[in-house]
Amino acid sequence: MALGKYNPEAVEEKWQRKWQESGCFEVEAEPGKPKYYVLEMFPYPSGKIHMGHVRNYSIGDVVARFKSMQGFNVLHPMGWDAFGLPAENAAIKHDTHPAKWTYANIDDMRTQLKRLGYSYDWRREIATCRPEYYKWEQQFFLKFLEKGLVYRKKSPVNWCPGCATVLANEQVEDGLCWRCDSEVEQKDMEQWFLRITDYADELLRDLDTLGEGWPERVRTMQRNWIGKSYGAELTFQVKGMDKTITVFTTRPDTLHGATFMSIAAEHPMVEELIAGLDNADEIREFATRIRNMDRIKRGADDLEKEGMFTGRSCVNPVTGEEMPIYIANFVLMGYGTGAVMAVPAHDQRDFEFSAKYDLRRKVVINPPELAAKGEVLKVEDMTEAYTDPGILVASGQFDGMENEPAKKAIVEHLDKSGLGRMTVNYRLRDWNISRQRYWGAPIPVIYCDDCGAVPVPEDQLPVTLPEDAQVRESGSPLPDMESFVNVACPKCGKPARRETDTLDTFFESSWYFCRYCDPRNEEQALDSTKLDYWMPVDQYIGGIEHAILHLLYARFFTKALRDEGFVNNDEPFANLLTQGMVLKDGGKMSKSKGNVVDPNAMIAEYGADATRLFILFAAPPIKELEWSDQGIEGAFRFLNRLWRLAENLEGKLAPADPCAFTAPKSDAAKKLRFKEHDTIRRVTRDIRNEFQFNTAIAAVMELVNEMYGVKDQLADSEPEALSSAMATALTLLSPVAPHICEELWETLGHTQALATRPWPEYDESALVKDEVTLVVQVNGKVRGKFQAPNNAPKDEVEKIALGQENVAKHLEGKTVRKVIVIPNKLVNIVVG
Ligand code: ANZ
Ligand code: ZN
Numbered sequence: 001m002a003l004g005k006y007n008p009e010a011v012e013e014k015w016q017r018k019w020q021e022s023g024c025f026e027v028e029a030e031p032g033k034p035k036y037y038v039l040e041m042f043p044y045p046s047g048k049i050h051m052g053h054v055r056n057y058s059i060g061d062v063v064a065r066f067k068s069m070q071g072f073n074v075l076h077p078m079g080w081d082a083f084g085l086p087a088e089n090a091a092i093k094h095d096t097h098p099a100k101w102t103y104a105n106i107d108d109m110r111t112q113l114k115r116l117g118y119s120y121d122w123r124r125e126i127a128t129c130r131p132e133y134y135k136w137e138q139q140f141f142l143k144f145l146e147k148g149l150v151y152r153k154k155s156p157v158n159w160c161p162g163c164a165t166v167l168a169n170e171q172v173e174d175g176l177c178w179r180c181d182s183e184v185e186q187k188d189m190e191q192w193f194l195r196i197t198d199y200a201d202e203l204l205r206d207l208d209t210l211g212e213g214w215p216e217r218v219r220t221m222q223r224n225w226i227g228k229s230y231g232a233e234l235t236f237q238v239k240g241m242d243k244t245i246t247v248f249t250t251r252p253d254t255l256h257g258a259t260f261m262s263i264a265a266e267h268p269m270v271e272e273l274i275a276g277l278d279n280a281d282e283i284r285e286f287a288t289r290i291r292n293m294d295r296i297k298r299g300a301d302d303l304e305k306e307g308m309f310t311g312r313s314c315v316n317p318v319t320g321e322e323m324p325i326y327i328a329n330f331v332l333m334g335y336g337t338g339a340v341m342a343v344p345a346h347d348q349r350d351f352e353f354s355a356k357y358d359l360r361r362k363v364v365i366n367p368p369e370l371a372a373k374g375e376v377l378k379v380e381d382m383t384e385a386y387t388d389p390g391i392l393v394a395s396g397q398f399d400g401m402e403n404e405p406a407k408k409a410i411v412e413h414l415d416k417s418g419l420g421r422m423t424v425n426y427r428l429r430d431w432n433i434s435r436q437r438y439w440g441a442p443i444p445v446i447y448c449d450d451c452g453a454v455p456v457p458e459d460q461l462p463v464t465l466p467e468d469a470q471v472r473e474s475g476s477p478l479p480d481m482e483s484f485v486n487v488a489c490p491k492c493g494k495p496a497r498r499e500t501d502t503l504d505t506f507f508e509s510s511w512y513f514c515r516y517c518d519p520r521n522e523e524q525a526l527d528s529t530k531l532d533y534w535m536p537v538d539q540y541i542g543g544i545e546h547a548i549l550h551l552l553y554a555r556f557f558t559k560a561l562r563d564e565g566f567v568n569n570d571e572p573f574a575n576l577l578t579q580g581m582v583l584k585d586g587g588k589m590s591k592s593k594g595n596v597v598d599p600n601a602m603i604a605e606y607g608a609d610a611t612r613l614f615i616l617f618a619a620p621p622i623k624e625l626e627w628s629d630q631g632i633e634g635a636f637r638f639l640n641r642l643w644r645l646a647e648n649l650e651g652k653l654a655p656a657d658p659c660a661f662t663a664p665k666s667d668a669a670k671k672l673r674f675k676e677h678d679t680i681r682r683v684t685r686d687i688r689n690e691f692q693f694n695t696a697i698a699a700v701m702e703l704v705n706e707m708y709g710v711k712d713q714l715a716d717s718e719p720e721a722l723s724s725a726m727a728t729a730l731t732l733l734s735p736v737a738p739h740i741c742e743e744l745w746e747t748l749g750h751t752q753a754l755a756t757r758p759w760p761e762y763d764e765s766a767l768v769k770d771e772v773t774l775v776v777q778v779n780g781k782v783r784g785k786f787q788a789p790n791n792a793p794k795d796e797v798e799k800i801a802l803g804q805e806n807v808a809k810h811l812e813g814k815t816v817r818k819v820i821v822i823p824n825k826l827v828n829i830v831v832g
Contacts, residue, residue, distance in 0.1 A: 008607020
């Protein structure tokens with residue numbers, strides 16, 4: 001069979017069909033056989049794959065193929081994160097149904113992914129918008145509800161007027177909707193929440209156990225998001241009222257310096273405090289304006305501080321001094337208690353606020369360097385708050401204490417009168433899972449006038465999303481769909497109404513990796529035997545943009561499912577790789593910039609192998625990757641070069657195993673054999689070491705070059721050397737460019753597909769060189785180089801070194817005092 005011209009399309013189509021027919025990527029749990037679960041974050045079925053997808057899935061595919069060749073039972077599934085707003089918006093725009101739009105996109109994208117030759121077990125494909133999938137998360141919802149992990153409450157929510165829906169805090173970016181960039185408003189609504197805060201401590205603690213497997217950057221982001229602070233709650237009496245205000249502070253040591261009080265515009269006591277004031281209306285207006293301000297902006301350091309006096313004061317419990325109560329724009333409800341004791345000398349925000357409203361400052365923490373000189377920091381000298389540690393002053397019985405131990409001492413002192421206690425506070429909020437949208441999983445609850453919110457009985461699941469809905473701009477059609485809404489109360493049988501909110505789509509992506517272990521199970525959500533075998537995911541791969549949202553929810557969900565007895569793992573993802581972005585001309589690819597490279601066009605022109613090769617060769621996976629047209633052409637040229645090499649040697653090569661060649665005769669064969677084994681060593685090491693595919697590929701390219709260099713010499717005399725090297729090159733390159741490697745492998749005469757072959761192992765002894773190069777120095781300066789037999793005796797090496805022409809010149813008229821030989825490396829001659 002003559003090879004002919006390299007035609008990627010034909011080769012790729014052929015092998016994709018063969019892999020599919022042989023089912024070589026279909027796996028089952030095999031207790032006793034080591035497993036490896038590699039997963040790429042599943043895509044939203046937008047309809048078109050982009051370069052980010054190609055990068056993500058190509059990285060995952062090399063890992064999967066590499067591990068499989070290393071003998072692991074590899075689970076490598078793919079599916080669709082199919083619910084969500086874009087489908088609804090697209091359906092509105094194109095006057096179609098979100099389901100139709102979504103399923104058509106899934107079909108398109110599946111075809112595109114298959115065209116790239118990824119080693120997925122396609123039998124396990126899932127789409128989260130199918131009732132067979134979301135049925136189970138409705139079941140989880142009910143279990144969580146029963147346990148109190150899901151609850152309903154009225155609360156200010158982020159409302160996006162553009163999408164007409166509530167957004168989670170994580171979906172608000174710089175005060176704008178993450179999807180449509182509308183300004184997000186605050187609104188009070190009844191919502192369903194998941195008590196992720198119950199797991200705050202565990203989520204924080206386990207970040208340490210994830211250790212090396214997770215990028216430090218991601219762990220830090222999660223740590224900050226959870227935001228644990230140790231502090232205290234202190235209670236203040238309101239003057240002239242039978243009321244108190246409690247604050248959360250991380251600095252109880254500064255209590256003696258608290259000269260006023262700042263409360264949030266949403267604080268429940270605002271009305272009571274201002275009742276009867278002449279300017280009450282003005283204050284109300286101010287509070288409303290602040291409430292509608294974006295929360296992120298309100299929390300930003302550079303916010304222009306603004307406030308209004310409420311007309312009331314409270315009393316500092318340790319100094320007895322009056323503290324006027326202000327409404328302040330930077331104090332947020334929902335963090336701590338929504339009230340802050342203001343210490344303008346030691347908190348920068350309070351400092352700025354006091355400057356604006358001319359409020360008293362009082363120094364209570366003295367800088368150690370002043371204390372050492374017997375001086376005290378003066379308020380007049382301050383241009384900003386002093387926030388560093390120091391010694392307490394003007395603090396009564398606590399004077400002279402260091403501020404750290406003073407925290408506890410002051411809280412204990414207040415505790416005696418019930419006015420203070422140590423607490424821990426988290427920045428993390430409970431997860432709002434209600435969405436007022438159509439294209440999502442229905443929340444399985446029914447509202448009855450008599451019985452309240454009644455869970456849908458489990459045997460009535462799934463609550464199926466009605467398919468006959470007409471989506472519209474003005475929000476979800478569900479509330480107006482009588483056939484969906486009107487239902488009998490499961491408890492008392494009276495007419496009742498269904499919940500019309502759907503679940504946040506992050507609910508689906510929080511457990512899909514579990515479902516892949518047993519995706520077609522109709523009896524139960526998760527089969528523990530299969531789960532115990534496959535979980536956790538050994539290598540998870542996706543974008544850094546999911547560092548907080550998805551990854552935190554998935555970790556939480558795994559723990560919640562564990563506590564319900566569904567899962568036996570504490571963490572879902574043992575190792576995480578966040579791949580870098582694909583850039584063009586230094587910027588992110590985007591439609592508006594017109595710099596989008598369409599992978600389908602690349603595949604059509606150069607083939608899937610060249611596209612994969614380029615994207616893996618251009619940069620290490622975690623780094624940004626700059627798209628370059630020359631780059632993909634280069635990748636294509638290399639594959640052609642490989643192809644031509646095989647063509648050149650057609651008829652000369654035998655179907656050898658990698659490293660089959662062991663007894664070289666000529667120098668050329670010796671060198672080639674060394675290169676062959678050294679390439680295995682390098683490629684294996686580079687893939688193991690943080691998946692450095694770029695250098696691994698470079699090593700294979702060198703091997704191919706070496707073969708070109710010696711092929712004419714060896715083709716007739718020692719063709720076994722070439723057969724062996726060729727087998728190795730193809731095997732090592734096959735995870736990256738699988739189709740062409742399979743094809744050439746087959747033309748060598750092999751009958752077993754490369755994809756199912758073992759990863760080659762190099763022979764240490766093949767890496768021992770017969771000859772080594774030594775450097776000669778005279779008094780530390782390099783004066784020559786020479787070849788010597790490997791591990792030659794010292795005196796022999798010394799003799800050759802001294803005999804070197806250039807060396808001899810530098811020894812003339814001098815006495816050799818000492819010769820130092822570092823075996824196989826260096827000879828240093830010391831002369832005087
Ligand atoms: C008095 C004080 C004195 C404070 C001082 C700081 C320095 P972290 O570390 O982020 O937890 N605070 C409390 N609740 C707040 C709210 N709802 N909105 C805005 N600020 C709030 O921050 C805790 C500190 O942030 C608390 O400690 C409180 O100010 C403020 F020299 O209390 B501190
Ligand atoms: Zn009822």
